[in-house]
Each structure stands twice: as structure tokens, then as C-alpha cells.
Amino acid sequence: MNIFSVVRTILLKIIHDEFSHTTKLSKINLDPITVELPRESDHGDMATNAAMILARPFSLKPHIIAEKIVDRLVQCPQISSAEIAGPGFINLRIETSVWYSVLENVLQLGQSFGSTDLGKQQAVNIEYVSANPTGPLHVGHARGAVFGDVLANLLSKVGYVVTKEYYVNDAGSQVGSLARALHYRYLQVLGLKSEADFQEAVSASQIEYGGKYLLEVAQSLVDLDGQKWADVKEEHWLEPLKEFAIKEIIGLIRDDLEALGVSMDIFTSEKDLVESGLVDTAISSLESKGLVFTGCLEAPKGQRSDKWEPRPQLLFKSTQFGDDVDRPLQKSDGSWTYFASDIAYHHVKLERGFSSMINIWGADHAGYVKRMQASVQALSDSSASLDVKLCQLVHLFDNGEPVKMSKRTGSYVTLQELIEAVGRDVVRFFMLTRKNDAQLEFDFAKVTEKSRENPVFYVQYAHARIHSVLRNAAEFLSEEALSRVSLIKADFSLCSDESELALIKSLGAWPRVIESAAIKHEPHRLAFYLYELSSEFHALWNRGNDNSELRFLVKGNDQLCTARIALITSVSDVIAEGLDIFGVEPVIEMR
Incomplete structure (x- = not known):
């Protein structure tokens, strides 16, 4: 029993009875009328904004409407009192016998007490974590992983059919950088390079990914291929090592997620989208709607216009859907931008039947939200929705002292290290003790006290x-x-x-x-x-x-x-x- 829904149903009936004589009522959207907990418990058991919502369409003062509603509410056997507060809110107190019936209902339903059919079996896609496949997951990924996973459980609880998805960014230049770092570690495992050589290459920016985790991947490569890639040119080993590195790192990521209790339904590859022509398909869909054009962008904010060289680009008319500027779809070399690939990815989601999508991203992606939502509106003719939840940073402490370094990666604390230190359940619960858009302080000492x-x-x-x-x-x-x-x-x-x-x-x-x-x-x-x-x-x-x-x-x-x-x-x-x-x-x- 959702007693708040019960009281709202009573309230809506009163509204219909009191105002059914006017034709205005049928034109009013009553969805914004809520019955909620009051801000202060001494104000009552519940509060409603009904009079405030109805005042403008009826051209009446909220107090006048509230008085009519209150007169009827106090006659209901479930309501012990109803009082007008402030400009027209109504505070309610519920009969004690009703609360006892709630207690009976909890005992009858047990751990199904909170279940509802709110979602009515609507399909929802939640994409979360989606970290670049260049290394093990870290603490920041843990927050998004927990947020997305618990949200998926929550939506399933209220009747949605949820698909949990990981988008693998395996088509960008970072994959080549990963393969080069792996090759260096591969040579190191073979005894052809030293750790000092490797660190010197990192310092010289020849190697981007310097974590020791790649030694394990390199050992797997040696076990599989021996010295096959030791004396050949990069043009011969780059693509095979890209493929091998991605496969191994995704394996590590799956292990990390499993340790956190997260199981994805689908892993979607950006590389597969590009190679199968799905980016072309998505952009063609936008072109058919007249939403793609060739034009020149103005200089970005903060950049001097005399230093900006405008050039013709293929652009998406994202400003028609609330974005700040129109967005490029192709790079100067004619290849697709990351944004174009992301458009294709969401187009595929739409083709798979998802009109409701939720993406969980890091806070550093805040500037990307409007363009992505614009593309979904454009592709779906505004029939689909994309909600983007941004997760702020996690700051690690131990007894109040900042913790930054990891023995395994040399730079960041991994998800595995976090779980080993405090346990999976502690991580999963504590990551939700702050709203996602607020920064979180995770103190190893405090979460175990x-x-x-x-x-x-x-x-x-x-x-x-x-x-x-x-x-x-x-x-x-x-x-x-x-x-x-x-x-x-x-x-x-x-x-x-x-x-x-x-x-x-x-x-x-x-x-x-x-x-x-x-x-x-x-x-x-x-x-x-x-x-x-x-x-x-x-x-x-x-x-x-x-x-x-x-x-x-x-x-x-x-x-x-x-x-x-x-x-x-x-x-x-x-x-x-x-x-x-x-x-x-x-x-x-x-x-």
C-alpha cells in the first residue's frame, strides 16, 4: 500500500467533485499535484500543493481553493485533520488506524512492500561505467558503476524492463597508444627492455599508459605468441596488439565489475559500429530530416577570432534542439568525430526499441550532454528521451589524510584495491550516501568505523x-x-x-x-x-x-x-x- 497514492486518489476525487461544474477542469493537467512528506514533521503527516496548482487555471486565490478542499478532506475517514499553510499548501494528518493498516500491509508483502508497476514493463536502457578500455577501473569508475547498477535494480523494482549496457570506446587513438605501451611491456617481459627503459619512454611521452598492470597483459601475450612481435615493424604488430589489448583489458574490467557485484547485459563496441557502416546510417538519417549541413563554426568561446581559421565542416543542427552551437560530424581528414560515433550508438539503441535511455557519465562530460540529448531528439522525432546523470569526483582519505597513489598502477587507486580494503557492500552503499552531482569523500577509516x-x-x-x-x-x-x-x-x-x-x-x-x-x-x-x-x-x-x-x-x-x-x-x-x-x-x- 502506497498511502501517499491512496491519499492523492482521495484528493483528486474531491477536486473532481468540487470543480466538475466547470469546463476548465477537463483542460487542466493534474499530474503536477503531489502528496508528499512535509518539510517539517510537526507540520503533519503529508502535504499537498493541489490548491497552488489549480489557482492559476481557475483564476482564483490558492486560499479559496484550499478552503474548499480542506472542507471536504476533514470529512474523509482516513484524514484526522487538514490545515492551510502559507500561501495555500495543505498539511494533512492521517488517522492512526490507517498507519496500522500500513504496518499490516508491510507484513503481508514482506520485501515486496515497495514494489510497484510504475514502469508498466517499459524498456529502459542504462549505459554506465563505459570507461576507456585502457586499464583497470579506478575509484571514480566505482561511483558511476554503483549508481548505474542500483538505478537499474530500482527501475526493475518498479516495473521497468532494464537493459544494462557498457559502451566500449575501442575506435579512438587511445587504443593505438595502449597497443604501443603493451608492445614496450612485451619487450620488457622478453628481457629486451628494462623497467628503466620503460619509465624513460614514459617521461619522454613516447608511452602514454605507464601502469604495471600491462605487465600481466604482456605476459599473456608472450605466453600466446612468444617472440613473434619482437623484431617486426609497428605496421605489422599494431593492429593485432590493439585487438589483443582490448580483449585482455575488457577481461580485467569484467573482473573488476564482477568483484563489485555488477553484471552487464551487453557490451557494445564503437569499432564494430564504425566498421559496419552504422555511423553512415545514422548520419544519413539526420540528413534525410534536413538536419545536416556544410558550414563554418565561429571561434570557440575564449579563443581570439584572429587566431581561429574557420573551415567548411559537416555539421549537425543541434541548436534546433536546445544545444548552444551546431556540432561537427567529421574531422579535417574526413573521418567521423567521436560525436558522430555516439550518434550512431544511440541510433542503434533506438532501433533496438529503447525510447527511454539513461547515461551515467563522469562530471568531466558535462559539456557533452546537450549535444547528445539533441541528437536523440532529432533521431527519434522527439519521441524518445535521454537522461544523463553526471557523477562527481570521489576523494579518497585515510584518517583524514588524502590517498592518491596506487601500488599497482602508480597513479590511481583501483576498484579492486578499494574493494579489498573495505569490502564490496561498503563500497556499494557508501557511494550512494551523497547525491551523484555532489563530490564524495571516501575515508577508509570512517567507512569501517x-x-x-x-x-x-x-x-x-x-x-x-x-x-x-x-x-x-x-x-x-x-x-x-x-x-x-x-x-x-x-x-x-x-x-x-x-x-x-x-x-x-x-x-x-x-x-x-x-x-x-x-x-x-x-x-x-x-x-x-x-x-x-x-x-x-x-x-x-x-x-x-x-x-x-x-x-x-x-x-x-x-x-x-x-x-x-x-x-x-x-x-x-x-x-x-x-x-x-x-x-x-x-x-x-x-x-
Whole structure:
């Protein structure tokens, strides 16, 4: 039961009843009318903007509309009070019996309490990680990987059919640079070059990728081909080593993702798109719509016009779709730009039936968003959507001291090193403790400390504490009394303390939190909610320490025990459901 949806349905019926006499109502979009948690808990249980939304189309003051709605709301058996606040918002308080019915519903549905059919089986493509295949994944990739993976789980939870995709950028010049670095490491493994030789080549910018991880790849190449590529010219070994390097690095990346609990459905190769002519196909589609032309671009912002040499280029009319400038599709040598390849990639997604696409990118790609969204609008005749989520940087610390260097790569801390240091579940949860567009500080000491300041621990501790109570309850309550069937039949009215009611109300918000997080593509909302729910539980636990009458287990009062066991079992269900979306295993005993 999504109690917020229930109340919204009641509200919309009141609006139809009150304003059905006017023809204006049928022309008004009621979708923006919301029922949400109020900003301050002492304002009530819920708040709605209905009067504010209806005021302008009805040419009435919000207060007048709010008064009509409030007069009807207070007559509803589910509503205990309704009050007008500020310019016309309406704050609601819900009858306690309704909250008890929510608790019953949690127990009935268990870890399906937050599931909905919001997506109605619509296909959604989420492309994430998509790191250049030039080395192992690092900490920055971890954030995008977790964000994308949890978002995929979240959307599946609410009824979307999700495809998780990795776009392999294997057609650019970086692949040639990777092959040259591999060849040097290959010679080093054969004993024909030294580490000093290699580092000298890196310092001279002859080698771009200097990480030691390529020694492992080079050893695999030696195991396969021996000295085959040692004494031949670059023109003979470059393409074979490009192919070998990409295959091996993608293997490393798959291993990294698996260690993080991420499994992609599809890996799509940029090189395959180019070689199969799909870039030409996509650009031809834009040409057929009159959206490609030959023109000259003005000098980029910040560059002196007298230093800029304009030249005719093949351009996409991206300004027609909200971009700042029209974008080049071909380089000076006639080859396609990266943007043209990306257009083709999204054209392929459209051809595969995805009208809803989500891309998870690093914050350094912010300037690329408008042009990509413009291309999707153009290719689909504005029938498809592309939402781009940018993930900000992750700053590593250990006890407050910055951590920058990696023993394996010599430059950055790898994803594998991060997981080995703190564990997969900690990484997956902590990466969502900040909104994606905010920078994240990841302190190795803080994410493993056992305190309220560590959200990973605090949520898991709540789940473990609940299970410790359940184990103790088994000592003096029968197995039947603790069964789900018996808990559903418990007298919930015995959970009448304000802290117990606060916990039940927090449980009632869960379906709405899931729904809003899915709509906004913001999985961090779940982390915030789980922390708040756990805080409510811990507060109730602490009150029981101070007041024995509020303890979960009160000997001699089986009815009260059963009701409180039902309450904390519901909390356990919701925490476990949230952690499952996060791909995190709930802990039943702290060690």
C-alpha cells in the first residue's frame, strides 16, 4: 500500500467533485499535484500543493481553493485533520488506524512492500561505467558503476524492463597508444627492455599508459605468441596488439565489475559500429530530416577570432534542439568525430526499441550532454528521451589524510584495491550516501568505523539488532506466535507510543520514496531513507533502555510483545528490501 497514492486518489476525487461544474477542469493537467512528506514533521503527516496548482487555471486565490478542499478532506475517514499553510499548501494528518493498516500491509508483502508497476514493463536502457578500455577501473569508475547498477535494480523494482549496457570506446587513438605501451611491456617481459627503459619512454611521452598492470597483459601475450612481435615493424604488430589489448583489458574490467557485484547485459563496441557502416546510417538519417549541413563554426568561446581559421565542416543542427552551437560530424581528414560515433550508438539503441535511455557519465562530460540529448531528439522525432546523470569526483582519505597513489598502477587507486580494503557492500552503499552531482569523500577509516557517523554500519546495525531481538523472543514466545501469520493478526494499537508511531509512519513512506527515486533517477534517496529509518529504530531501542515499558520484549505481556515484534519485523523487511536494491547483503549479526 502506497498511502501517499491512496491519499492523492482521495484528493483528486474531491477536486473532481468540487470543480466538475466547470469546463476548465477537463483542460487542466493534474499530474503536477503531489502528496508528499512535509518539510517539517510537526507540520503533519503529508502535504499537498493541489490548491497552488489549480489557482492559476481557475483564476482564483490558492486560499479559496484550499478552503474548499480542506472542507471536504476533514470529512474523509482516513484524514484526522487538514490545515492551510502559507500561501495555500495543505498539511494533512492521517488517522492512526490507517498507519496500522500500513504496518499490516508491510507484513503481508514482506520485501515486496515497495514494489510497484510504475514502469508498466517499459524498456529502459542504462549505459554506465563505459570507461576507456585502457586499464583497470579506478575509484571514480566505482561511483558511476554503483549508481548505474542500483538505478537499474530500482527501475526493475518498479516495473521497468532494464537493459544494462557498457559502451566500449575501442575506435579512438587511445587504443593505438595502449597497443604501443603493451608492445614496450612485451619487450620488457622478453628481457629486451628494462623497467628503466620503460619509465624513460614514459617521461619522454613516447608511452602514454605507464601502469604495471600491462605487465600481466604482456605476459599473456608472450605466453600466446612468444617472440613473434619482437623484431617486426609497428605496421605489422599494431593492429593485432590493439585487438589483443582490448580483449585482455575488457577481461580485467569484467573482473573488476564482477568483484563489485555488477553484471552487464551487453557490451557494445564503437569499432564494430564504425566498421559496419552504422555511423553512415545514422548520419544519413539526420540528413534525410534536413538536419545536416556544410558550414563554418565561429571561434570557440575564449579563443581570439584572429587566431581561429574557420573551415567548411559537416555539421549537425543541434541548436534546433536546445544545444548552444551546431556540432561537427567529421574531422579535417574526413573521418567521423567521436560525436558522430555516439550518434550512431544511440541510433542503434533506438532501433533496438529503447525510447527511454539513461547515461551515467563522469562530471568531466558535462559539456557533452546537450549535444547528445539533441541528437536523440532529432533521431527519434522527439519521441524518445535521454537522461544523463553526471557523477562527481570521489576523494579518497585515510584518517583524514588524502590517498592518491596506487601500488599497482602508480597513479590511481583501483576498484579492486578499494574493494579489498573495505569490502564490496561498503563500497556499494557508501557511494550512494551523497547525491551523484555532489563530490564524495571516501575515508577508509570512517567507512569501517562502528558509529552513527558511518551510515553503512548504522543501517546494518539496525537490521542486526532486530534479528538479535527475534532470537531472544524465541526463548519465551512460541514459533507459532512469531510466525508471519500471527504477526499480521497482532493488535497494532498496542504500538501507541509516539516513537513507535513515528517508526510506523517512516515505514509508510517507503513506497513513495522508491517511486520518487525511480521517477527522478536518484537512487541516493534510498540511502537517505534507510539511514533515517534506522535512526528511528535506534531511537526506539534507546528509549527502551531508559524505560523498560518500551522494550520490545516485556515478559508476561505476550500481546504487547507480538505487536512490537510485528513492528520491528516490518522494519527489518524494509531495510532488507532497500539493501537488496543496493546489491548489499543484510547482516543479521554484527561481528
